[in-house]
Amino acid sequence: MRIIWQAIATHTVVHTQAEYQHVMGLQEKLYNADGALFVAVLIWWIICLWYDEPGVKTEVGDATVTETPGASIATPEN
DSSP states (O other): OHHHHHHHHHHOOOOSHHHHHHHHHHHHHHHHHHHHHHHHHHHHHHHHHHSOOTTOEEEETTEEEEOOTTOOOOOOOO
16 A cells, blocks of 8 residues: 555645645545455454364364265275
């Protein structure tokens, strides 16, 4: 966001107070968008990392269960 703001600020020619206030308002909106994007990505990472990996052992009551998606129950061959 700072690079974008720097590009805007260096290429903007301000002639009136209204133009200056408009540009400064744009800076505030850019920094607010940056903060909102950071929070959204942080929440997304928390949700993604909250779930267990496939094949992770979990305890259910007194038994330990191994979760393996797509695995079938193998029977011993005689």
